[in-house]
Amino acid sequence: MSTSKEISIIVEHVTRVEGHGNIVLNAKNGEIKKIQWQISEAPRFFESFVRNRPYYELSHITSRICGICSIGHALASLKATENALKIPISSQTEHLRKLPLHGENMQSHILHVGYLVAPDLYRVGSVFPLISSAPETVKKIVSLHRLANEMSDLICGRTTHPITLVPGGFSAIPSKNKLNKLKTRLEKSLPVCSEVANVILDNVDKLPDFSRETEYIALTDKTEYALYDGKIGSTDTGTHSVEDYESIVNEFIVPQSTAKYCKHRRESYMVGALARFNLNASLLHPKAKALAKKFKLSPINYNPFMNNIAQIVEYVHSVEDSIHLIDMMVDNGLNREDKPLKIHLSAGRGIGAVEVPRGILFHDYTYDNNGLCTKANCVIPTNQNHNNIQKDMEAFTPQLLEKPKDEIKLNLEMLVRAYDPCISCSTHYLDVRFIDE
């Protein structure tokens, strides 16, 4: 029988994920000796070198933790700074900030599902062969990616490392005319979203059928599908104040892996689109809700591969919510609000939490009386997921052992990819050696 074989798989630097991670599997006679999710990214020590930097530099520095979620990092950073220094923001600023957060979620989700996951469904190594084999679908995916980026370009000056987001508000704001044009494009994208979703729906059976009960954590709010703000929600323990984040994430280190791990009530928890969906699905906009139904996605769903589907659902929700936000801003009239802020500096600590594509993100800063940062802590979504990836691997691998080696490898890589890990983010601070056996 095939279980008597010895299986040894080492995937060094898993491809089509952000950053450097490895998968190691050793099995003999159907018994798993070792299954590990490892990280080998170079450390950059952000929390160390932001010390002594002035408050107005912080969001520009920490956005560089991650190119893919730089807007989310900038917003978590600004919220932390504004909380620490008691800088108020207007409701216009809050609405306007929500737009690029949607833009970034849309950009990241479509990049992930369209460019990084779709090749697995077609059993090819990258999106490049799909350009010739499925040109129409690729073009639609590209158009959705372009829309997401142009939305962030319009509000932030550029899509990666936003320029206009500053403490207290914006250094420049878009015209009403441009916002209306954006709205028209968003409306036109909804049918394209459906077409792309249908292609994925035709292939959804290629996502492995695997479930493992776990805890889901995401921001949650009574009035909207929380992304920019809210309380910490858990499928196990209800809601918690953002100020208590350290007792939720409980960062710790394990010798066999790299970045800090996290756990709350169980041995691991998951953050990201599926976690948000599991906690907040009832607050999705109608078209997103309908799409979830089409994919038979309903809370609580314990299949990590459905994170890909939750991302598609969220793309549609973000389009709908952006249209709603633009309507609201245009109705209220846009104020320029570009006068330099008068900030009264005093020592303090502030925490900012934002939902970014891969899950809940925390920035926590302490400033001295001169507005210089003395202490920083950033807790990254992918760090919170590493432990859950490991536990999923342990539960998923026994189902795979009968399969050919290439299929085992592909399935494990697909599992990692389903989490859309952002390893640059997760090792922005730390790397630990793997202890070889």
Place this chain on the structure above:
Amino acid sequence: MTKKQSKPKIAFFDFASCEGCQLQIANLEETIIEVADVVEVVEFREVMTEKAERYDIAFIEGSISRPIDEKRLKNIRKKTKILVALGTCAHLGGVQRLGNQWSIKENLKEVYPTAKPADMKNNEFFEKPRHKAVDEVVSVDYVIPGCPIDRTEFIRVVVALLHGNKPPIPDYPVCVECKKKENVCLFTIGKFCMGPIARAGCGAICPSHGNECEACRGYISHPHKEAQIDVLEKYGLSAKEIMDRKTMYTYRYVENEKQEEEA
């Protein structure tokens, strides 16, 4: 030779970075489909599984920090005809170079106070994490500066390199581009800006959006001699004062200066 075999082989590699410069390649949107038609992308871990042995052009993103990274980079250098440093991390060492201000021990202690010394001992992942630019480790044929890189500049450079040319990197201050755009000078409204000494090529994107230039493309070659003198004079500033005020991306120059003083 078939047409496919004759396409130039292009590869992308990432070191310590946010991978935002690679993302700009994905952000070329439809243009990337056209690019894929004239070149063969043979290695690009972030978006593809395949790997290759030889490249015509290798793009390097990220700063180089540990001996294992240096080894990997030197190996890439051996396998490529042209090596391009992509973005500020590869060009200058990135924001993370600011970490070089502290000892490795101090950085580890600040970021990871509970780490056991045993976890770090004989640990190649922890060995000498000092951030350097790519040209401090291997020879570099071309630089595309910026944090992040500008997508259109990337395409311009690739097209030129494919034709055997090296397009000149702008060597004049950001002020030149900013004035062309008829922006209000940020100094006049009480803000600070590194434009008078920062290398142009970005289209003055930050000042055009009401935010100060942070010199992510580094300084012009001779900032003390060739800065935007009229702006400096008008606001009573020297190049040195601008350099000292902000070092987010320019810590490489601070390190160079220290080394020169020591030598």
